[in-house]
Amino acid sequence: MAAETKEELLFLINLCDTSKCFNEMVDAVKKLVSICPELSYEERYLLWVAFKGAMSSIRQPWRAIWFSRSLVTKETGTFVISDLENL
Numbered sequence: 001m002a003a004e005t006k007e008e009l010l011f012l013i014n015l016c017d018t019s020k021c022f023n024e025m026v027d028a029v030k031k032l033v034s035i036c037p038e039l040s041y042e043e044r045y046l047l048w049v050a051f052k053g054a055m056s057s058i059r060q061p062w063r064a065i066w067f068s069r070s071l072v073t074k075e076t077g078t079f080v081i082s083d084l085e086n087l
Contacts, residue, residue: 006036013046022053 009032016025029050032043039047 006032009035010043010046013050017046017049017053020053022050022057025050026054 009028012028013025013032016022016028025046029047033039033047
């Protein structure tokens with residue numbers, strides 16, 4: 001089912017938000033904006049949630065690498081260049 005009306009897209013966006021499918025949510029929000037460029041407060045909030053969730057899923061692996069590699073020395077608080085080269 002391809003959502004084509006504003007109401008169908010809003011339903012799909014809310015469904016994606018509930019199921020934490022943020023990449024699909026971003027696609028649906030892009031379609032919504034192309035159909036109706038004037039967004040209500042709720043629609044702008046859903047746009048923010050979609051992109052925040054999509055970016056969070058991209059940043060999470062980098063956070064895990066960052067903290068697991070101990071890139072910051074405890075004594076000086078500076079970056080360890082040799083650890084960065086081994087990534």
